[in-house]
Amino acid sequence: MEGLYDDAFIAGSVAYVERPHENDQEFKQLAVKTSNFVHSKILGKNEQWCFGETLRSKPEGDSFTITQSSLEADQSQSLPARLALKDTKRRVAQLRDVSTAYLVERTTDTQRLRITFHALYKPEGTPTKDGPVVTRRAARARLLRLARGTSELSQVVRRRRFGVQVFADHSAFHIRNPRCTCCTRKFTPIINLIPRTRCYLCGYYVCVSCSSSEKMETYNGRVATIMVCIRCVKSVAACNFDHMLSVRPGPERVLGDEASTPQSARTFDTSSTATSEFSGFSESSSSQKLGDLLTQVVCDDSDQVTLGQRRAAFLVLEQLLLIDQKEAQVQADKNAELLSAASERQQPTEAAKRAMDVSKCRKDLDACKFASADSRPYPMMPALIQNEEESKEVELEPIIYPIPANEDERLAAIEHFRLHDVANVPELNVICSLAAAEMKAPHSVITLVERDVVTLLATNAPEYWDVGTGNPREQTFCQHFVMDDKPLLVRHAEADMRFYHIAPVTMRSLRFYAGFPVSVPCVSKTPGQPERVVIGALCCLDEKPHEMTRSQYWRLMKLADAASNILERTAKEYIADPENHPLGQNRTRGQTFAEGKGAAMVTC
Numbered sequence: 024m025e026g027l028y029d030d031a032f033i034a035g036s037v038a039y040v041e042r043p044h045e046n047d048q049e050f051k052q053l054a055v056k057t058s059n060f061v062h063s064k065i066l067g068k069n070e071q072w073c074f075g076e077t078l079r080s081k082p083e084g085d086s087f088t089i090t091q092s093s094l095e096a097d098q099s100q101s102l103p104a105r106l107a108l109k110d111t112k113r114r115v116a117q118l119r120d121v122s123t124a125y126l127v128e129r130t131t132d133t134q135r136l137r138i139t140f141h142a143l144y145k146p147e148g149t150p151t152k153d154g155p156v157v158t159r160r161a162a163r164a165r166l167l168r169l170a171r172g173t174s175e176l177s178q179v180v181r182r183r184r185f186g187v188q189v190f191a192d193h194s195a196f197h198i199r200n201p202r203c204t205c206c207t208r209k210f211t212p213i214i215n216l217i218p219r220t221r222c223y224l225c226g227y228y229v230c231v232s233c234s235s236s237e238k239m240e241t242y243n244g245r246v247a248t249i250m251v252c253i254r255c256v257k258s259v260a261a262c263n264f265d266h267m268l269s270v271r272p273g274p275e276r277v278l279g280d281e282a283s284t285p286q287s288a289r290t291f292d293t294s295s296t297a298t299s300e301f302s303g304f305s306e307s308s309s310s311q312k313l314g315d316l317l318t319q320v321v322c323d324d325s326d327q328v329t330l331g332q333r334r335a336a337f338l339v340l341e342q343l344l345l346i347d348q349k350e351a352q353v354q355a356d357k358n359a360e361l362l363s364a365a366s367e368r369q370q371p372t373e374a375a376k377r378a379m380d381v382s383k384c385r386k387d388l389d390a391c392k393f394a395s396a397d398s399r400p401y402p403m404m405p406a407l408i409q410n411e412e413e414s415k416e417v418e419l420e421p422i423i424y425p426i427p428a429n430e431d432e433r434l435a436a437i438e439h440f441r442l443h444d445v446a447n448v449p450e451l452n453v454i455c456s457l458a459a460a461e462m463k464a465p466h467s468v469i470t471l472v473e474r475d476v477v478t479l480l481a482t483n484a485p486e487y488w489d490v491g492t493g494n495p496r497e498q499t500f501c502q503h504f505v506m507d508d509k510p511l512l513v514r515h516a517e518a519d520m521r522f523y524h525i526a527p528v529t530m531r532s533l534r535f536y537a538g539f540p541v542s543v544p545c546v547s548k549t550p551g552q553p554e555r556v557v558i559g560a561l562c563c564l565d566e567k568p569h570e571m572t573r574s575q576y577w578r579l580m581k582l583a584d585a586a587s588n589i590l591e592r593t594a595k596e597y598i599a600d601p602e603n604h605p606l607g608q609n610r611t612r613g614q615t616f617a618e619g620k621g622a623a624m625v626t627c
Contacts, residue, residue: 024058026179026240027172033059033069036104051078051087055094057104059115063164070157070165071108072118073099086128093121108154116155118165120146125173140173142166182238182246184259187267188520190249191226195400198226204404205233205253223249224259224520226402242272255520258405263517266534266568275512277391277576306372309578310379312460313340314372316453335449339457342450342585343378379457381577391576394507401425401506406524422524424502432545432556433505434474439546440594442471442558443478444606446491448593451481454586458563459483461578462537462571466564468627469541469586472501479626480559480590494626498526501627504538504560508553510580511538511560514568526625527564535565536627539583543591561586562627 024032039055053075060070073094080087099105099117108115124141144162157165202209203219204227210219218231223239229252237251251259306314316336384390404423427433437443451469459467468488469481476493496502503521504511513536516522527533538560545556561583563569597604 025244026183027175028060028168031061031168033061035059038102038104051080053077055102057099057102059104060165060168063161063168067161068114068116068155068157070118070161071104071115072121072165073102073105074121086126088127089125091123093119116157116161118157118162120144121162121166123166123169138173138176140170142170178238179240180264182240184262184264184518185224185237185239185249185251186241187264187272187515187518188224188259189395189399190223191402192398192400193221193226195398196226196402198228198402200227203228203230203233205229220250222252222255224251224255225405226399227252227404229253242274252405254405254407257407258520258523262520262523267515267518274396275393275514276396277388277571277573279388280572280574306376307379307461307574307578308463309457309461309582310375311372312457313343313378314375316456317371317375332449335453338450338589339453339585340374340378342588343581344374345588346581346584347380347383379578379581381574381581384573384577386573388573391573392509394509394511395503396512401427403503403521405520422497424497425506427506429552429556432547432549432552433472433558435546436543436556437471437473437558440543440591441598441601442480442543442590442594443473444601445590445594445597446478446480446606448481448589448606450589450593451586452483452485454561454582454589455481455483458561458579458582461575461582462563462565462569464535464537464563464565464569466533466562468562468564469559469590470499470501470562470627471559472496472499472505477501477626481586488626492626494526499627500525500527500536500538500562501560505557508540508542508557510540510576511536512571513537514570527627530625532566533564533627535563535568537563537569537571537579539579540587541583541590542587543594555587564627 024035035056035058037054037056041053043051054077055073055075057074058072060072062069074091075094076089076091078087078089094102096117096119122143122145126137126139126141128137128139129135130137144159144166146159146162200210201212203217204222204225208217208230210217210228210230219228220231220234221228222234234250234252235256237249237256238246239249240246313336317340403425406422455467455469459465465484466487467483468479471478471480473493473496475496477496477499478493479488479490482488482490500511500513500516500522513519513522514534516525516528516534516536522528522536527536539562540557541559541561542555542557545552545554561579563579593606597606
């Protein structure tokens, strides 16, 4: 309302909301609201409108209607906004006997919306003792202002679409592109013959004629003027914003953990001291998944559970326990007892709870950092998506992916450990299953970001993802993930100019992405350089957006650390004896299979 009517709108409130029944496909929502407006006339009274609002949509989903009708005097007296007036009722007039309707429908080209506004003022003439009522003339003026506000909807939508993008932090990097990234005209280094400006979104310099001044509205309602190049304008316009109201707005951040419900009483075998000591750890989706897996491989004596599956499950458990292990021998002894108890069929679920425990991690939400949450500390070349007519006239321009500062160190580590050969490791597949269970997402993969491609190393759904194959790096989420060593969270990829055009979004309709760093030791021992370098990601993906809690953040970090250790250990074993290692045989079979399969599947 404030975006439509600016200073004329004072405040509003929602007193009541009724959600639809599951079987009702037409009725969507009923609400009781109040809106306060500045007086229509100079010497008039401020106006308060108490109304009921109904939202209805067609089952086809191509249109919906919002109807608003004034409440009766006796119906509005008990509303909080009316009670808040108290002694100032005489200074606020009530807007009575008004009905409005908004009809929103798609046009034939399905890319535009038509909004029709209807209004009716039908006074009943019944006197009321509940304070002053807006006069006929003032009511007419208010309805005209409501109608004019409808024409501002397109501008409000446009500036909010710019506001949800991750802008470039100009202070975080220095860029000196010699030519305009749009028209390719060369900037003169000495005399500034061609005026230039810096794009707020991509971060590159462009000439003034290739930029435009746009309004941007952030999640907190702040409106600012920004300069945007024509490439970024087209990229934002090409995004899909149909589902942007389904999650919380604002920068990516974790939510607090929900209050844990008391678990039902269970009977445990307390013959083992290890299980009794660790029985106080809380259960999570990932620990339950790991517990079920351990129970299956320990208690199932049939031929369905192979030796490799048993080994993979316990190696993952061991790595998760080692992450929290301190230098003290006491902790190492406890972990050894817990592993022994789990392998001897003595409560493997307790071992899983201990392995996925994050109670010692930091409790403050600010400690859970995400990459590019508030701004992007590097430039990016926006994808220029052309329509059919333009693509026939001009050759399609290749998409340029961003390159991190430690790209050489990353590629050296990948080549040194021969990580492109370490694919389909059973332990890594188990890690993916635990990550998918933790986020309640159908897909989880581990990726390797190489020079030009992103290769899938493991997954929880081999029937959906082709392990060992790769996609062009510019067609993946991980092209931006490797730009930072912190996790990357994307809740609406289809509305993000960084990802709306990539294959997982366009071909798989994946909207949610959460990537956590998988690293190996850095090969070059340069002074001041970190000991480990990020070479890929543990990713969770879904077609619908998700929120992430503090516990989920730290559990996924723990799983990513375990994946890093397993990947490093497996790579060293493979390098030591590649011919006799199982990966060597699997790689030969995988190459034959991939050659007969044809085109590679989509990676993330």
